[in-house]
Amino acid sequence: MKEVAKTGVLLVNLGTPDSTAVPHVRKYLREFLMDGRVIDIPFLSRWLLVNCIIAPFRAPKSAAEYRKLWTDRGSPLLFHTEDLKDKLVQQLDSKQYHVEMAMRYQTPSIENGLKAMQEAKVKKIIVLPLFPQYASATNGSVIDKVMEVVSSWQVIPSISYIARFMDHPLFLEAWKEIADGAKGDQEYDAYLFSYHGLPERQIQKASCNGYCQLNAKCCATQTSSNQYCYRAQCFYTTRLLADKMGLPADKVHTSFQSRLGKDPWVQPYTEDSIKDLVKNGAKKVLAFSPAFVADCLETTVEVGEEYKEVFEEAGGEQWDLVPCLNSNDTWVDCVKQLVLENS
Numbered sequence: 001m002k003e004v005a006k007t008g009v010l011l012v013n014l015g016t017p018d019s020t021a022v023p024h025v026r027k028y029l030r031e032f033l034m035d036g037r038v039i040d041i042p043f044l045s046r047w048l049l050v051n052c053i054i055a056p057f058r059a060p061k062s063a064a065e066y067r068k069l070w071t072d073r074g075s076p077l078l079f080h081t082e083d084l085k086d087k088l089v090q091q092l093d094s095k096q097y098h099v100e101m102a103m104r105y106q107t108p109s110i111e112n113g114l115k116a117m118q119e120a121k122v123k124k125i126i127v128l129p130l131f132p133q134y135a136s137a138t139n140g141s142v143i144d145k146v147m148e149v150v151s152s153w154q155v156i157p158s159i160s161y162i163a164r165f166m167d168h169p170l171f172l173e174a175w176k177e178i179a180d181g182a183k184g185d186q187e188y189d190a191y192l193f194s195y196h197g198l199p200e201r202q203i204q205k206a207s208c209n210g211y212c213q214l215n216a217k218c219c220a221t222q223t224s225s226n227q228y229c230y231r232a233q234c235f236y237t238t239r240l241l242a243d244k245m246g247l248p249a250d251k252v253h254t255s256f257q258s259r260l261g262k263d264p265w266v267q268p269y270t271e272d273s274i275k276d277l278v279k280n281g282a283k284k285v286l287a288f289s290p291a292f293v294a295d296c297l298e299t300t301v302e303v304g305e306e307y308k309e310v311f312e313e314a315g316g317e318q319w320d321l322v323p324c325l326n327s328n329d330t331w332v333d334c335v336k337q338l339v340l341e342n343s
């Protein structure tokens with residue numbers, strides 16, 4: 001019988017500590033933050049900042065946050081990504097596809113995922129970084145790492161990268177499905193779409209010929225000049241999701257969370273938006289985190305708990321968070337379609 005070479009599919013999420021022990025969290029923070037695409041300053045300054053300031057002081061604090069999140073199955077980011085992979089395997093023809101899951105930082109590693117594909121003698125590799133909007137710090141970093149690993153291979157098969165997917169119809173459909181479940185027939189005073197932030201410097205570096213001025217106008221449309229501008233992609237995601245869900249435009253807001261350090265990060269900051277919403281009379285708010293496909297520290301703890309406190313302290317009454325896509329069946333279908341469309 002003729003042997004048919006398979007296509008490899010590598011799903012990659014960000015990464016998480018191996019446990020909530022402070023040394024594991026420190027190790028994770030070091031690997032993550034020493035990535036020059038994440039903290040994009042010269043190597044020596046980055047090394048001093050990460051090893052002498054951030055990792056030692058932040059690790060105990062982050063470990064305590066991770067303890068609030070951890071489950072019997074470990075980190076949600078990891079086990080939701082494993083569940084997604086297992087469901088995808090069920091959906092794809094095993095004679096044609098070899099699926100692996102990896103994390104950009106810590107375990108399971110991209111090196112091991114790619115090694116398994118090399119051993120399976122795949123004819124082609126499709127890399128899907130699990131970040132809906134392209135950023136150099138996330139999707140760019142995954143692509144960079146994959147290229148670094150295969151650069152030492154004698155035979156490099158054809159490789160394709162899915163750079164962004166926030167406008168895929170099934171991605172939008174999956175969010176709608178989950179939001180409808182969370183919302184039921186309730187009406188909210190406001191719908192807040194909170195995305196992971198980035199330093200403004202990184203937005204400007206990714207902007208074509210200075211197109212992004214970090215204002216409302218330049219990020220209000222998607223053009224060939226700003227298709228990889230993270231800020232414009234986030235506003236675009238909000239518009240697509242709000243349209244899909246039929247949310248009233250005047251109740252829909254976009255903001256950015258998780259600022260680290262003193263440099264200006266992309267605005268508006270979620271904390272400021274929450275206070276403004278309450279000031280303007282919002283008592284009941286539904287929050288979304290569509291920069292993430294799996295629940296993690298940034299969604300469950302930061303948006304679900306910390307921003308809820310900010311909201312309530314400011315005078316808000318009901319703060320609900322829509323869960324992430326995790327291993328929702330329509331989301332699995334979306335990943336399957338992305339694979340088939342790129343095969």
Ligand SMILES: C=CC1=C(C)c2cc3[nH]c(cc4nc(cc5[nH]c(cc1n2)c(C)c5CCC(=O)O)C(CCC(=O)O)=C4C)c(C)c3C=C
Pocket residue numbers: 014015016017029037038039058062075077131135137138196197198199202260291292295296297298
């Ligand atoms: C959209 C995805 C993400 C972008 C863009 C991003 C940029 C970015 N992140 C940091 C610093 C930290 N991020 C942390 C956690 C974290 N970040 C993402 C995603 C994006 N980061 C996820 C999914 C997670 C959660 C992982 C988990 O295990 O649950 C952390 C660690 C937690 C903490 O100590 O707060 C840091 C630090 C920077 C500097 C950055 C900018 C380029």
Ligand SMILES: [Fe+2]
Pocket residue numbers: 196258
């Ligand atoms: Fe982050």
Ligand SMILES: [Fe+2]
Pocket residue numbers: 211212213214215217218219220226229231232
């Ligand atoms: Fe812009």
